[in-house]
Amino acid sequence: EVQLVQSGGGLVQPGGSLRLSCEASGFMITTYWMTWVRQAPGKGLEWVATMNKNGVDKDYVDSVKGRFTISRDSAQNSLYLQMNNLRAEDTAMYYCASQFGSPVHYWGQGNLVTVSS
Amino acid sequence: DIQMTQSPSAMSASVGDRVTITCRASQGFGNYIAWFQQKPGKVPQRLIYLTSNLQGGVPSRFSGSGSGTEFTLTISSLQPEDFATYYCLQHNSFPLTFGQGTRLEIK
Numbered sequence: 472e473v474q475l476v477q478s479g480g481g482l483v484q485p486g487g488s489l490r491l492s493c494e495a496s497g498f499m500i501t502t503y504w505m506t507w508v509r510q511a512p513g514k515g516l517e518w519v520a521t522m523n524k525n526g527v528d529k530d531y532v533d534s535v536k537g538r539f540t541i542s543r544d545s546a547q548n549s550l551y552l553q554m555n556n557l558r559a560e561d562t563a564m565y566y567c568a569s570q571f572g573s574p575v576h577y578w579g580q581g582n583l584v585t586v587s588s
Numbered sequence: 589d590i591q592m593t594q595s596p597s598a599m600s601a602s603v604g605d606r607v608t609i610t611c612r613a614s615q616g617f618g619n620y621i622a623w624f625q626q627k628p629g630k631v632p633q634r635l636i637y638l639t640s641n642l643q644g645g646v647p648s649r650f651s652g653s654g655s656g657t658e659f660t661l662t663i664s665s666l667q668p669e670d671f672a673t674y675y676c677l678q679h680n681s682f683p684l685t686f687g688q689g690t691r692l693e694i695k
């Protein structure tokens with residue numbers, strides 16, 4: 472079965488760190504651009520970060536630059552989002568997603584990140 | 589940055605109605621637009637990719653069109669399961685940007 476399975480997330484204090492994981496099965500993440508998207512409670516979708524299929528080129532929304540890092544492990548066929556210096560406004564459901572312009576496209580099930588003291 | 593202005597933000601319609609949702613871009617670009625449907629508490633589902641390509645498994649009553657700065661999602665005949673929130677996404681250039689969403693409710 473082709474799917475993206477997410478793990479990580481949870482409750483963290485402001486200034487803390489978390490790492491989200493997104494493991495692919497049924498396809499290789501190295502063949503697609505991979506993206507993280509988030510959705511704050513009751514709000515719309517927001518793009519967070521994308522990694523090119525080459526694994527080198529990465530882009531981030533301004534609000535997370537310098538704090539979040541997108542990465543992957545080809546051997547584990549997994550995508551990651553390392554989130555440091557977390558703020559209350561980072562509280563959201565985080566989704567990984569595969570290439571938006573490809574005929575095949577997948578989303579993970581989502582991970583809730585809550586930043587609160 | 590490309591801003592995507594989606595309209596309307598909310599609307600009510602009846603089963604069988606034809607519905608059009610529009611996204612206007614702050615600058616023109618190619619066909620790198622996707623449309624998503626999201627139901628409460630669920631993962632977004634892609635309906636349309638590259639402006640007008642129907643995602644596999646999505647009913648043919650959904651269609652997408654547009655070019656330049658104006659893009660539309662049309663539902664030809666609303667069904668009960670179509671009441672949800674819809675988003676456009678431009679992935680032509682970074683930062684990628686979503687529209688604000690359209691909440692489609694039952695009249």
